[in-house]
Amino acid sequence: RVFIALKGIKNLNTVYCFYCLVFGKTKEKPCILDTIGQAGINKCFSSLLTRSNHLCVGSPLKVDRSLLQYLPKLKVVVNGGVGVDHLDIPLINSFGVKVYNTPHVVDNALADIGVNLMLACARKILQGTIYNLFIYHESETLLGSLLGNNVRGTTLGRIGYKVAKRAQSFDMKILYHSRSQRTEEEEKAVGAMYCEKMEELLKKSDFVTVVVNLSPQTQKLIGAKELAVMKPSSTLINIRRGKHHRDVLVDALQRKVIKAAALDVIDPEPLPTHPLLSFPNMIVGTHAVETTWVKVETLAALNDEQPPNEVKIQARPDTHHALHPSRATSNQYWFKVENCRHS
The missing domain is CATH 3.40.50.720 (NAD(P)-binding Rossmann-like Domain)
Incomplete structure (x- = not known):
């Protein structure tokens, strides 16, 4: 079961169309999270959250400790986009969960x-x-x-x-x-x-x-x-x-x-x-060019394959020659995307 957290969309038909666009039509109806807020999501769907093994997120969703504690079977967090500045990578990794994004493909x-x-x-x-x-x-x-x-x-x-x-x-x-x-x-x-x-x-x-x-x-x-x-x-x-x-x-x-x-x-x-x-x-504009590539990362992780783009953290070097310093979100860490796609 896939959870898609969307903020500010009132029309559930719109959300369902988005779901079908990304994951294709399924016999089982998806569980759509309405705009009830993070705390409401955790509380209302706690029994379902405990069964989830992957999480597809956009920037409005806050993946914090309170949410991760409801997801004991979570294996992977897939970010629908390139930037991961809205995700606490060290915290997510501490739960044994890997983080992937979708660079280059867009x-x-x-x-x-x-x-x-x-x-x-x-x-x-x-x-x-x-x-x-x-x-x-x-x-x-x-x-x-x-x-x-x-x-x-x-x-x-x-x-x-x-x-x-x-x-x-x-x-x-x-x-x-x-x-x-x-x-x-x-x-x-x-x-x-x-x-x-x-x-x-x-x-x-x-x-x-x-x-x-x-x-x-x-x-x-x-x-x-x-x-x-x-x-x-x-x-x-x-x-x-x-x-x-x-x-x-x-x-x-x-x-x-x-x-x-x-x-x-x-x-x-x-x-x-x-x-x-x-x-x-x-x-x-819509800022939605990367949507369909979320599926690639998710399916690879759930089939025990290596997804193309895992986001890892490293201690941020002191030198200004660090690779991609613009991705740093604090003084302690910078993020490195390891592209594992083979030609």
Whole structure:
């Protein structure tokens, strides 16, 4: 029996459709947890929890000691996504439970999302739907942007590089800013130019795409100062885990500091009633590209096979050369994803 904890969804039919999408239709109806809160879940379903051997989680679910004590047969916790900053890995491991996430498999999907959001903003697709031009024709309100020769600014990590490849198809110039510079060969492959300072990228770019891991350094990476540097005709796009100053973004859109924004990731999720949702030039995405890969990790673990991506903890090295330091969530530990998938 699989438990899916979802927060903020009132319609149980929606939850059931999500269940079928991930695990397929089954004769046995799933036990769906309504929005009754963590304590209510533990209490109401204690007899069922004791029989569960795997747990599929999203960031709203708090996997703490009180929940783990109800799960004596638990073997694996599978995180539906890349980031594990919401999970207490040492605590979960202390119960003899392994933690897995789903990295890499969403890279292409995220890159697609980034380009889709860019196109939607550039061509004002949502505004066109709202205006319904077949009934009300006011074309001057829907003047879009041509993508050819526009400049796209991005980080150029694993996903950012895939975004750059797609943007190149639209004859766009690529600027990027990252902790480390790509090789000359890699830059030439996508026509990318490195910016030593992020400010330089922000000043020149028509589309600024944020593709970063969540860390103390990247949290709220784009604030009032950064938005003020951007062109009034530019668009901000976020497809990874970086958190934004919501109120600052509202102010920027109201004063037309930037032209538009599109966020596939936002904090909190789902976003409650907020001024951001009222802007026609603002898109809030679903942040749900990784869903189906939860099943891969779960089935492998339950069949005594080695799942592709186990998240392990190590004592955090003192040196700044630590692999993926941005994944650290405290001064004591950093997380390492061991990719066990064999070619």
